[in-house]
Structure formats: structure tokens, C-alpha cells
Amino acid sequence: MKNQHMITGMEVKTSEDHLKVCKMKKKVLRKQIRAQHTLMRHEGIECISHATQSLVIANAGLGNGMSRHQLLRIVEEYGLVETLLMPPNKPYSFVKYGTTEEAKKAFDALNGKEVTLEDFDQNIVLYVNFVEKVLWQNVVPTSLPPGLMIIEKIISPEEERRMLESIDWTGDEDTRNAQKTLKYRRVKHFGYEFCYDNNNVDKDKPLPGGLPEICNLLLDKWLKQGYIKHKPDQLTVNQYEPGQGIPPHIDTHSAFEDEIISLSLGAKIVMDFKHPDGHTVAVMLPRCSLLVMAGESRYLWTHGITPRKYDVIQASELGQKVRKITADVGDLTLNRRETRTSFTFRKVRRSPCNCIYPSVCDSQKGQQRQEQPSFPHSQMEALKLEQEYVHKVYEEIAIHFSSTRHSPWPRIVEFLRSLPKGSIVADVGCGNGKYLGINKDLYMVGCDRSKNLVDICGEKNFQAFVCDALSVPILSGSCDACISIAVIHHFSTAERRLATIRELVRLLRPGGTALIYVWAMEQEYKNQKSKYLKEKNGSEDKEEEIDSGTAQRPLCDPMPDSSSQVLARSDQPLNDSKDESCDAKPVADSRLPVHTNRTSFHSQDLLVPWHLKGGTKKKGEGVDTVLLPAGSKESQELTPVFHRYYHVFCEGELEAACRTLDCVRVQKSYYDQGNWCVVLEKL
Structure with missing residues (x-):
């Protein structure tokens, strides 16, 4: 009997174990x-x-x-x-x-x-x-930002030791050389103190003692060798412990001359450079190397060091064996950071900066306001504003713009894939057509005001034609669905924005649905920052803006300091928007403000810069010439900056506009990474 109970117990336990497995x-x-x-x-x-x-x-x-x-x-x-x-x-x-x-x-x-x-x-x-196969196509070799140069092993180990020993970090706050302990690093200034409250220097208050003697000897040597063009008179020494960094920034134009150089001592580091269009380049600064920033890399690109304890580098740099690995990204690994000291040399500027990048130049920002366009107060003014600051601009930037619009948004894809097989769908404002081929079971046609963007659709074998969103040459009631993605915010009056929505509804059959996306005034919503703001800190390395495909969530955070799980993500929709007014400042004296990219919006009506990559400026054809010095040769040849008009929507504004139409029912409204979105149905 006892053995029988034991056997029965073992069977139960085995069964439970099997169930758990x-x-x-x-x-x-x-x-x-x-x-x-x-x-x-x-x-x-x-x-x-x-x-x-x-x-x-x-x-x-x-x-x-x-x-x-x-x-x-x-x-x-x-x-x-x-x-x-x-x-x-x-x-x-x-x-x-x-x-x-x-x-x-x-x-x-x-x-x-x-x-x-x-x-x-x-x-x-x-x-x-x-x-099917191991292939990673999205990573291509990248070149350094224009004007950037790295000279490796520019000093010997002995010179490195002497330079590090020349900096005394052990004493109290050193008033003679302006030593400070900042939140993320220790800092010491020589020649002139850099004031972090205004990001500038007091040119009339040089520090006693000048630069350390060993620095003067090396600077004279580099000047003779042609590595630098002038001798600096200001030095900032930063000491970074593992995990410390410096936020992305551009050294103040009015404070320093063109050339800025930085010597890396004690350890290697990865420095992140970012163009205003979102393009990023991670640059490895080897130990005992000199970084020289001049021209575009100094004036236009931000540079910073992400606070983390590890960098992604080539495994071959650590002497690790690499076997039959696909080129470009196959031999990457993590490198633990060590204490690094940087010597950054600059020459104090004695006259205002007159560079060709006024959109980021503090010396020239005051000059822009006089020529900025005004808010439209009539139909004719609205037409003129949109022609100059929307239509002409997109014709000029079409190729570059298209290169940054390649990843469809998940919730827009979800809408298109939810439509019945055989549905006829119009994409009004289709851009480069990235949504036209999402669902092969649909009959999709696109239209856009930009001929150059429509031509790109044709190259992809998509059906698209040129027209204005206010007057689409499609029969009334012939579409099962419409989408309007990042279009309506380019219309400059409330009447014209409403007319665009009315035109979408006209195309729909009764029961048909339309999906509308517009930029949101609220770039922080329910304690979450949009991708647009996150990119300011370099947390992502994509080029697209808030109406682009890369605002979708990554599988996990790209920081090596945390172990994010691929399956810990949630994609729950937000609650429907409430009809509330947002805290937007009125446009002062009717002039449209120029927005600073990757920052919160402070006005609903504004101009958003686009820094054209790989193109040339065509005088008088849609370029916001206020951003380039008149008459300069460089203004015709180097990095044109275009301004696009936007009306960013407050919470509830888009939904309220849709509800003014009697033949419409709003099915859903939601917030999607910096955009307000509405799904409406034609009754």
C-alpha cells in the first residue's frame, strides 16, 4: 500500500512537471x-x-x-x-x-x-x-562631415603624459584658470573663461597666465605642419569619467573664429555629429588624436558625447579576431570607456560672424526678422505665402526630401491593411509615394502639388498625378478611402484647411473613411516626448522629421547601459483627443517666426528650416534668401536653407474642424509621435 502511494505521488509530480514544461x-x-x-x-x-x-x-x-x-x-x-x-x-x-x-x-x-x-x-x-540570409542593407559607410579632419598619433606618449600632468585637478576652485565641476564633467579654462550662462566669452577679461607652455609649443608645431591655420588663444580642458558626456551643441559663432581643434588624451571616445536635417555621423576619436573642425562641421553640425559607459566600435580596434564577416558592420563590438581628458583650443572672435549659416548664427539672427514673411490676412496673401514657402520649396528639395521618407508609419499601414480587398484609395499629398504600395490588394492613386515628387512616384511605378489638394480631379463619391498625411498643416488659413478636409470628404462614397495626419503643437504629450524632440539629444540616428516613418518605436533603447527587452514594448492607442486650446504664443507683429529644429513649438504658425543636402541654390526659385548673405558667391553654391510654412495643430483642433462638416462622423482621433490624427467617416 505504501509503495502504491509513493508511485501515485511520483506520477502526480511528474504530471505537474510536465504541465509546467x-x-x-x-x-x-x-x-x-x-x-x-x-x-x-x-x-x-x-x-x-x-x-x-x-x-x-x-x-x-x-x-x-x-x-x-x-x-x-x-x-x-x-x-x-x-x-x-x-x-x-x-x-x-x-x-x-x-x-x-x-x-x-x-x-x-x-x-x-x-x-x-x-x-x-x-x-x-x-x-x-x-x-533566409544574413543581410543588413540599412548601414552604409558614411563620410566625415565637411570640414572635419582627424590626425591620429599627433603627440607621443611622453607628450601626452606631460600635458596631463600640466593640469592640476587636486586643488580647490581655481579662480586663476577658472576651474569648475559641472554636472557631467570637470572643466578648466585658460586664456579666457567660457561662461556657460550665455555660452560666450568676455573678450575684455583675459585670464592671467595664458595657455600652458607645453600647449604653446605644440600649437606652434602644428601651425608649421599645416594642421591648423591660426594659433588659438583660449583653451578649455574637460575631464570625462566613464558614463559622462556633453550635450550636442555648436560652439557659439560670435565667440570663436572658424577653426576649433580638440586633442583626446587618456582614452578613445565616440563623438556624435548631427546635421540639422537629422543626418548623424558617429566619429571615433582615438587616443592622442587631434580633431579639427572647420567650415560646415564647425558652424552647422552639432557635436556631443552621449553619456554612457560603453561605445560601439570596430572589434579590430581592440585586436579581436574577425572571421568571414560581412563588411561595414560585421565586426562591431562594445568598448568600455576610460577616463578621458580633452584639450579644446579656440581663437576668440573680435568681430561679428558673417558665415553662410545664418539659421544657426547668433551674430546674424537679428538680420533675418526684417525679411521674414508675414501671417496672411487675405486669400491672395495666403496663396502667395503657400506658393513661395510650400510649393516652390518642395520642388527644390524633392530629391533630398524623398531620401528621408522611406519607412511607413505602423498605424497608417494598419489603416490601409484594414480596408477591404479591391478598395479604391486616394493618397492626397502622396509625396514620394511611400504608402502607395503598402497593400497590393488596394487600387491606390496618389496626387501631389510637387511635380518632382510625383516624378519620383512614377520612377517607382506608382500611379500619381499633379494637382492641388483643394481641387482633386477625381469624381465625387468614387473612393472607398482617402489618406492625407502631413499635408493640411501647409495651408495658411483656417478656411483653406477646412476646405482641404471638405475636398477629401467629397471624394469618399457614403460609408467611406479618411485618415488625416497633421503636425502637433504638443511635442510632449502625456509625459512622453515625441521622436522629434528626442532626436535633439541624439537618442536616434535617423534623418526624418515628425511626419516621417522613423518616428515609430525601436525594438529597444539603443543605450548599452541598459538591457531593454525586445518584448517589453506596448503599442496601446491613446485616448481620443479633447477639444482644448493649447498654450501658443501669438505671432508678434504678424511676422512668422523661424523655428529652431528639434525644439518645442512656441507658435502655431511658423517657418521650419530645411537644410538641403547635395543640392545647389537656384536664385529666386522658392529659396528663403534671407538665410543666405545677399550677393555672396557662397550663397549660390553652398548648403541652401529653405523655409517651409507650417500651421501646427493644438489638441482637438483637427477633430473640431472635421465636426463642422454635417456629412462627417469622427470615428477616432489620437496622437501619434508628434502628430494629431483623425479617422473620419462620410455619412
Whole structure:
């Protein structure tokens, strides 16, 4: 009897264990499928159900703290690894095995496997899927910003030691050399003190003692060698501990001359450079190297150091073995930061700056206001404003603009894929047509005011034609659905914005639906910053703006200091918007203010700069010539800056405009990463 009870108990226990195992397998499968969908939705990585030699491993990426050497040890347990590719700042990696059987073995063993990140002492869970091949197309070699130069090994180890010893950090606050301890680093000034309250120097108050003697000797040497063009008279020494950095900034134009140089001592570092159009370049500054910034890289690009304890660098820089790896990004790994000291030399400016980048020049900003256009007070003024600051501008920037508009937004894709098969859909203001091919089961046609953008649609074999959104040559009631993405905010009066919505409704059949997106005044909503504001701090490295595809959420945060999980994301819609007024300042004396990119909006009606990349200015054809010095040769040849008119919408404003139409019912309104959005139905 006793043995019988023991056997029965063992059977029960075995059954319970089996049940737990089954539940665990189901949970892992659920999360694996969820990871698969997330990869496809946000990264365009198509996972497949049948076994191949290649795998994508979610949560095992540089972006969430997995180092190359640790991942290589993990995956090598299951067979010969032909390729290991770790894209920068991404929370996943690709691995290709010598045989399908080896890949299948790794697939079975690693799915749901919990591992501890060696460098962070944090646990993550791996989720694995098969892919057809290991390929990462989005990363291409990037060139340095124009005017940027790096000279490696410019000083000897002995000179490095002497320079570091010349700075005494042990004493109290040093008034003679203006030593300070800032929030993120220790700082010492020589020659002139840089005042952080106004980001400038007092040119009439030089510090006693000048620059350290060893610095003068090196500067004279570099001047003779041709590395620098003039001898600096101001020095800022920054000391960074691991995890410290400096926010993105441009050295004040009125404070210093063109050339700025920085010597990196003690350790290497990655410095991030960012163009106003959103393009970013991560530049490795080796130990004992000299960074020289001049021209565009000094005046137009921001530079900064992201606060973190690790940088993504080439594995070959650490002497690690690289095997049969795809070029460009295959040999990336994480490098632990060490204490770094930078010597940044500058020459104090004695006259106002007259550079060709007035949009970011404090010396010239006062000159812009006189020629800025006024807010329109009549139909004719509105037409003229839109012609000059919308239509002509998009014709000029079409190619560059299109190059930054390539990733469809998830919720717009969701709307298009929810439509019945065979639906006729009009994309009014289609731009380069990135939504025209989303759903092959729809009959989609696009239209746009810009001929050059419509031509780009034609090159992609999309159906599109040129017209104004106020008058679309399509029969009334012939469309099952319409979309208007980032268009209506370019109309300069409330009457014209409402007329555009009315035209969309005219195209719809009864029961048809329209989806409308416009820029939002509120770039911080429900305690969350939009992608547009986040990019100010360099947290993402995309070029697009708030009406672009890259505002969708990444799989996980790209910071190596935290271990974000690919499956911890939520995509819940926000509640419907309330009809509330926003805190927008009126336009002073009717002049339209020029917005500073990647900052909050302070006026509903404004001009937003576009820095044209890879183009030339055509005089008098839609370029906001106020931004370029009149008559200068450079103004005709270098980096034109265009201004686009926008009316940014307050919460509830778009919905309220739709509700004024009797034949419309608002199905849904929501906020999507810096845009107000409405889905309406024609009654």
C-alpha cells in the first residue's frame, strides 16, 4: 500500500512537471512569435517558418548590451559560425552556421534561454527565428562631415603624459584658470573663461597666465605642419569619467573664429555629429588624436558625447579576431570607456560672424526678422505665402526630401491593411509615394502639388498625378478611402484647411473613411516626448522629421547601459483627443517666426528650416534668401536653407474642424509621435 502511494505521488509530480514544461514552452513560443512580428514591423526583417542556416537573435545585440565576444561564445556551442553580424545600436544580431542542422540545434537550444550580460550583470532572454540570409542593407559607410579632419598619433606618449600632468585637478576652485565641476564633467579654462550662462566669452577679461607652455609649443608645431591655420588663444580642458558626456551643441559663432581643434588624451571616445536635417555621423576619436573642425562641421553640425559607459566600435580596434564577416558592420563590438581628458583650443572672435549659416548664427539672427514673411490676412496673401514657402520649396528639395521618407508609419499601414480587398484609395499629398504600395490588394492613386515628387512616384511605378489638394480631379463619391498625411498643416488659413478636409470628404462614397495626419503643437504629450524632440539629444540616428516613418518605436533603447527587452514594448492607442486650446504664443507683429529644429513649438504658425543636402541654390526659385548673405558667391553654391510654412495643430483642433462638416462622423482621433490624427467617416 505504501509503495502504491509513493508511485501515485511520483506520477502526480511528474504530471505537474510536465504541465509546467508545456506552459513554459507555450510562453516561449508566444514571445518568439511576438518578437518575429516586432522585427518585421519595425525593422523590416522577415522571419520564416522553415529551417535555414541563418538566424536572427532578438535581445542579443549591441543596442541592449550584448558584446561580440560573449555572443560568439554562446552561438559557437552549436556549430561552426560562418557569419556573426551585429548592427550598431540594434537589439538583435544575425548568425549564419555552416549547416542547417547546426542552425536548427541553436534555434532549439537558445529560444527562451536566459543569459547574463557579462558587462552589466543583468539578465536577458533570447528569442530566435530563422531568416533566409544574413543581410543588413540599412548601414552604409558614411563620410566625415565637411570640414572635419582627424590626425591620429599627433603627440607621443611622453607628450601626452606631460600635458596631463600640466593640469592640476587636486586643488580647490581655481579662480586663476577658472576651474569648475559641472554636472557631467570637470572643466578648466585658460586664456579666457567660457561662461556657460550665455555660452560666450568676455573678450575684455583675459585670464592671467595664458595657455600652458607645453600647449604653446605644440600649437606652434602644428601651425608649421599645416594642421591648423591660426594659433588659438583660449583653451578649455574637460575631464570625462566613464558614463559622462556633453550635450550636442555648436560652439557659439560670435565667440570663436572658424577653426576649433580638440586633442583626446587618456582614452578613445565616440563623438556624435548631427546635421540639422537629422543626418548623424558617429566619429571615433582615438587616443592622442587631434580633431579639427572647420567650415560646415564647425558652424552647422552639432557635436556631443552621449553619456554612457560603453561605445560601439570596430572589434579590430581592440585586436579581436574577425572571421568571414560581412563588411561595414560585421565586426562591431562594445568598448568600455576610460577616463578621458580633452584639450579644446579656440581663437576668440573680435568681430561679428558673417558665415553662410545664418539659421544657426547668433551674430546674424537679428538680420533675418526684417525679411521674414508675414501671417496672411487675405486669400491672395495666403496663396502667395503657400506658393513661395510650400510649393516652390518642395520642388527644390524633392530629391533630398524623398531620401528621408522611406519607412511607413505602423498605424497608417494598419489603416490601409484594414480596408477591404479591391478598395479604391486616394493618397492626397502622396509625396514620394511611400504608402502607395503598402497593400497590393488596394487600387491606390496618389496626387501631389510637387511635380518632382510625383516624378519620383512614377520612377517607382506608382500611379500619381499633379494637382492641388483643394481641387482633386477625381469624381465625387468614387473612393472607398482617402489618406492625407502631413499635408493640411501647409495651408495658411483656417478656411483653406477646412476646405482641404471638405475636398477629401467629397471624394469618399457614403460609408467611406479618411485618415488625416497633421503636425502637433504638443511635442510632449502625456509625459512622453515625441521622436522629434528626442532626436535633439541624439537618442536616434535617423534623418526624418515628425511626419516621417522613423518616428515609430525601436525594438529597444539603443543605450548599452541598459538591457531593454525586445518584448517589453506596448503599442496601446491613446485616448481620443479633447477639444482644448493649447498654450501658443501669438505671432508678434504678424511676422512668422523661424523655428529652431528639434525644439518645442512656441507658435502655431511658423517657418521650419530645411537644410538641403547635395543640392545647389537656384536664385529666386522658392529659396528663403534671407538665410543666405545677399550677393555672396557662397550663397549660390553652398548648403541652401529653405523655409517651409507650417500651421501646427493644438489638441482637438483637427477633430473640431472635421465636426463642422454635417456629412462627417469622427470615428477616432489620437496622437501619434508628434502628430494629431483623425479617422473620419462620410455619412
